[in-house]
Amino acid sequence: METDLSNMIPLYAGSSQKYDTVCIFGTGDFGRSLGCKMMQCGYSVVFGSRNPQASSLLPKGAEVLSHREAAQKASIIILAIHRDHYEFLTGLTDVLEGKVLVDVSNNLKINQYPESNAEFLAELIPKAEVVKAFNTVSAWALQSGTLDASRQVFICGNDHKSKEMVVDIVRALGLTPLDQGTLLASKEVENYPLQLFPMWRLPMYIATGLTVCIFLYCLLTDVIYTYVSDGRDISFRIAISIPNKVFPIVSLILLGLVYLPGLIASILQLYRGTKYSRFPNWLDHWMLCRKQLGLVALAFAFLHVLYTLIIPTRYYVRWHRGNSIINQIKKNETSPFETKSAWRTDSYMALGMLGFLFYVILGITSLPSVSNVVNWREFRFVQSKLGYLTLLLCTGHTLIFGWNKFLDVSRYRWYLPLPYMLSLVIPCIVLVIKFVLIMPCVDKTITQIRQGWERNPKSAKQSTFKNGKIAV
Amino acid sequence: METDLSNMIPLYAGSSQKYDTVCIFGTGDFGRSLGCKMMQCGYSVVFGSRNPQASSLLPKGAEVLSHREAAQKASIIILAIHRDHYEFLTGLTDVLEGKVLVDVSNNLKINQYPESNAEFLAELIPKAEVVKAFNTVSAWALQSGTLDASRQVFICGNDHKSKEMVVDIVRALGLTPLDQGTLLASKEVENYPLQLFPMWRLPMYIATGLTVCIFLYCLLTDVIYTYVSDGRDISFRIAISIPNKVFPIVSLILLGLVYLPGLIASILQLYRGTKYSRFPNWLDHWMLCRKQLGLVALAFAFLHVLYTLIIPTRYYVRWHRGNSIINQIKKNETSPFETKSAWRTDSYMALGMLGFLFYVILGITSLPSVSNVVNWREFRFVQSKLGYLTLLLCTGHTLIFGWNKFLDVSRYRWYLPLPYMLSLVIPCIVLVIKFVLIMPCVDKTITQIRQGWERNPKSAKQSTFKNGKIAV
């Protein structure tokens, strides 16, 4: 639908100008696409080119002049040229005075230059007002109308008026302007389109690392052990059985890691007796990527559910069940029904499925459009209360699944702990600490600290505020 | 990603003021956090304090003055103090004249005071322009940059200009302003952050009540009955078997309850011959929480699907199946294949799964970001047409599941109806009424009424419009 409507702005056909004239320096791909789109939206566009006669492929109706002439025709100049060519602008300082220069440039690498392109430009032409914008928009998307992502245009600049002018253009093009503050933000804005899921990196590394380790561990204690001790080849378990051990273990560990940093932070605050001192950087970073950690954990839980539900359809399982029945008949003995086993297996399955429901609810609440319509108290309720409930259910699921297996020596292979035991360490620690922290006496102190109270007010200095970000 | 960018507004370092000076009364947690954030975004901040010398912990670069001096320095004053301390402001009436007072206060309980804090303030200092804002934002979120929820700042006030000034600040801080009208809205705005899913309350109560009742009912007719009559202990059924009876029943009843109020409304409109008279309050409330009712129903359906798919993995089921095969062999008889049974079971499963697909589609469309990009006609198509289709499929699923069980006297325990029959009452009533209402003759009248036509135009009075909300 959206695509449809963004597409519908027609070629402006009226004779009178509805919008101002805009000048674009550079007749490359992006300059042309932007110019074409702006003309469709009713702007009149003048291109500035080194070689006005030779420029082909420009949208019909656009004027092409020399840089100097073009610049004189408009109060806004969009620079669709590479940073490397900015130097020539110094020759135009006189005509650029007081104009709004819109820097749309992108680099090839994150932090390629010491200062951002926009700041570089602002130093070059100090008398012009530089605004950074449009660098997050794809030329291809502008042309083809398939703007699914990157409808948002980040804008920053030191002059309020100039920013407003650019904001108006952005709105007229059907895009969403997002004011990012002064030019100091331009470095971040320039890095933004080069990023590839930066907040997901750490969680993905952790998840991958865990998956590999636990996979190898299970391979060792399962396939390799059986081969070495019995000489049997059960390598086919690599496809489903072993992954279905790895997924829940990784998922539970990750879920524990989601709730651990909050506890460490609380303990640190309790210990320091104040919240006005920075956390160590690793803790800060860890806390900021909990959402991503949680979602990766959810993906693993999702796989675990699928891999579990497919079990009875598997050839191996069907063969095995048939075989055990045949054996029972041959030996003419029937295994009696054990109510305890029924209780145990049904309970851990029930806990697991309830846990998965809350897992999914956590995931849904983390969708931006959902978290936007709940208030802070509601969001914390879901993420913190339901989150701990999820952790509790999933830990319970694993504990009951394990039951008394850990007592059974025959199950230990090469004296190694059973795989499921690995997954329980962190969640159990988290739950125990949480249990201690919500004891009324401890909880009261934490709440006080978080409301700004301090044990030794002297020790905390104003300077903690310096970095613009304080301990949370 | 979002978090990342909201975070990136750097400490403003330029020498010239890009934005105005803002005064903040109160050096508590919220005042400090807000002040720090505003300084990062380029504002210059003056704190007003009872005891300017003693104030520590303030962001570096912020001035701290007495209230009177601070107020004189800015045209906007943010009051980060408790309502209980507002009285002292009366002593500053002269300097506050014509200033914009931003009330950011929150109460501890919903409707704690007869009038809202902002209205109270407006009465106290009638010569200042009071704007309510920022009360939905968490101080912690402001500092830590983890603004996942509550990016939205609700703003209300009687003066357009003053609101605009606050809106500008909100935007500069990277938050989303939402104009809520005049100060009359301030009560609602103050209650908002104290709410915990108000629209979900009724649906949750209904769902919990139904779950408990039907659980007990199933417990009685299943576990307890078997124990009493046969002396067998099948208590293990409490973990999965019984919940998997309760979930679909509750889900279907809730789904029926979603579509019932629309029908009652239609009948009422038909009976009254007009749409211009208020519905009873209970109907109004019921209609407004249909979305939440529907989503709770979806959660139950989701659990039903999980609990059903896990069935063949369960110990009890595996044991039972093995046992029945062994018995067949011992008795040397094989149960013949019944095509009718195959048809029946496969059909109800197929209906159920199709119903679940549409259920999920309904759920996806109710995500705010999805419902925002469809037009009214499309939204009604999905919610109303596909909604009834879902109800039809799920009712069919249950009917075919039940089949002729209701004829089989041996299944009735203590002469009580079978659990599944309970779930069919409301959906069947809904479907029958709907069927009557879409008959051309009836449908035509309803459509006319909804387009504003009235049977007895005289009877409807202007006064129906009084409450600002009319029958729908």
Next chain:
Amino acid sequence: METDLSNMIPLYAGSSQKYDTVCIFGTGDFGRSLGCKMMQCGYSVVFGSRNPQASSLLPKGAEVLSHREAAQKASIIILAIHRDHYEFLTGLTDVLEGKVLVDVSNNLKINQYPESNAEFLAELIPKAEVVKAFNTVSAWALQSGTLDASRQVFICGNDHKSKEMVVDIVRALGLTPLDQGTLLASKEVENYPLQLFPMWRLPMYIATGLTVCIFLYCLLTDVIYTYVSDGRDISFRIAISIPNKVFPIVSLILLGLVYLPGLIASILQLYRGTKYSRFPNWLDHWMLCRKQLGLVALAFAFLHVLYTLIIPTRYYVRWHRGNSIINQIKKNETSPFETKSAWRTDSYMALGMLGFLFYVILGITSLPSVSNVVNWREFRFVQSKLGYLTLLLCTGHTLIFGWNKFLDVSRYRWYLPLPYMLSLVIPCIVLVIKFVLIMPCVDKTITQIRQGWERNPKSAKQSTFKNGKIAV
């Protein structure tokens, strides 16, 4: 939550006017609803009516005057009347001069009139400024506060100032204004609320067509063939077994069709040596509905997963398994365990489930609120890289599922290919072409072309830009 807050704007009670006076022509349903809502938000409303005395049902406090008198009282006039009645406005030309006329009308059919209602109005009263707005808002939703969809108000008009005035009203009503450009866009804006999922039409047709064809094909080679050759009635397979062949086949074909147009586009660009020439219309349209195609494919995959997981619960399957065990015992032979079979079945299941995970991730990323917070590079990464990975996994899943069945002549019925083979054609073609296109030499040329390079720059004319949309 949203509903709640949008609802809370109270009846404006203050004595002084906070907002301007607005005039509404027409006292029909929409006029009344809009007027009532506007008064609640602090506007003073004057209705213009043919018969001011007779107008009943108007919101209390609203004035009703003759058209002429009403028009003189306000600078904005909202025309809540049908296009057919516009003619009478010509009699008011003198009072309408310089006023902003807001056209809120809708038609009954798409493209009912040659020009849009708003353009018609603009021609009729050339001296007034016409703005199109509010036509996407439902009167019912305005009254009842259940604005889940259609919170967005599309606005278009030739005069910037007039649009701004309307935008202010829209904001004050708690709705979201969306500027759509000049009046030329009004045709699209008027068609918008009449649309019913236009982008979904083609994908739905394709999916329905494929489903029907493949269903009949499976019916023929399965149920009918068995009946004709063996005389056995296996019609019960129509409920689950056959759909569960149809769903994955359709899903995989659709997934192939999602990635095919991108390849055709690349080949066309390679062949033409330029990207500056339009694609054929069918290709354009195909490319624009890939999202919808993909989501339909996901729905089919979802059904396939459900239908597969339910398999072991089915009566037929349980009977069949029991029977085969009984037969083994009777014949006193046990089928040996085949590691190869275990590997094969486990592998295709594992591939399928991994494929489904990525499928779901693709689906989640296509939610508007998610695609809005990722940058262009990230969106392409998910949609293009993960998309091809999904296709690869699903194709692999099908290939291993098929294994060497295609060698087994006894499986061919009436010499027709096996159903699963049908689904492999397009995906395999897509994967092979993609493989060729990502070979370094080919890839380099494509990248160059997409960056604006041309093989024969002469051949491309400016005129390619004419239609406002160029090859992508």
